[in-house]
Amino acid sequence: MSENTSFAFVANLLNVNCNLPFKVLEDCYFQKADSFQIDKIKKYFSDSGHFTQLFRFNLSPYELVYVEDTNMLQQNSLTGQHLEPQDWKYYVLNFYGGISKVYDLIMAANLVEIELEFGLQFIYYKEIKTFGIQENPTYTFNYFHEMNRSLPLSESIDDTNLQDIGSIYQYYQQLDEIKYPDIKEAINMLQELKHIPHSSKFKVLGLFTII
Structure with a gap:
């Protein structure tokens, strides 16, 4: 159950071309965020002030798709269209373990062809049955500020990219x-x-x- 499982939010806007959930490592799965996880992610966005304009309408970039606006005279003009909830682009990495495990996964994800950005980590503390949020404030601000400043583009990943994270993680552990x-x-x-x-x-x- 996601209510008692730690997870890292994948900040990239992704088009995922493989079956989910995908096992990256033992007890570590890449998958679409469920409603519980989405609520926690959106609450963070609301509290942090990222995507202020979109959150006036309770939206985020992960709920939109950008398509060419044929009604505009300007070439390459794009407009955002709402996605259905089942098509939202909130993805997470569910894992068991503390912050040290996800830190090594972050390092591994930096080295794959499509660099996955684990912008936020929601760590479940079973002793007190609650979540804590781990983030690097400067890095998180830079990433979401850039996404908010410019038109975000989706990146495509498949099972090979996800397998690479697991393989590099294991090499990194053995370094x-x-x-x-x-x-x-x-x-x-x-x-x-x-x-x-x-x-x-x-x-x-x-x-x-x-x-």
Whole structure:
């Protein structure tokens, strides 16, 4: 039951081309968010102030699809259309375990072809039977601010992309930090780049630094 399972919200707007739920690791499944999880995600958006204009209508980018507006004279003009609830694009990674497990999954997800952004982690504490939200405020602000500022585009993923997360996670777990310290440092630096706004030229400079 999702009411007592930790989950990470996948911030990307995704077109998923595989059967769900998909087993990424033991006790770790990628799937569509259920109504309980969507309520928690939307409450976070409402409280945080992200997507203020959309939330005036109790909407988020995950409930819209953008199509060409044929009524506009301007070329490539797009308009948002409401999706039916069963087609909403809220996806989560359900998992058992603490924040350390999802942190390593975040690192692994940074290295796949379609980089999945686990923007928020809802950790279930069974001792007190409640959820806590884990986030990096700067990184979260940068990601959702960019999504709010520009027209968000959907990315397509399939079972291969999800399998890659599990495989890279296992390699990451087995990485000998003493023998290969530069690899671990490069992976950490890639994560730290998310503190820099997406539109900043310093982000490009940071990528060259890692290389």
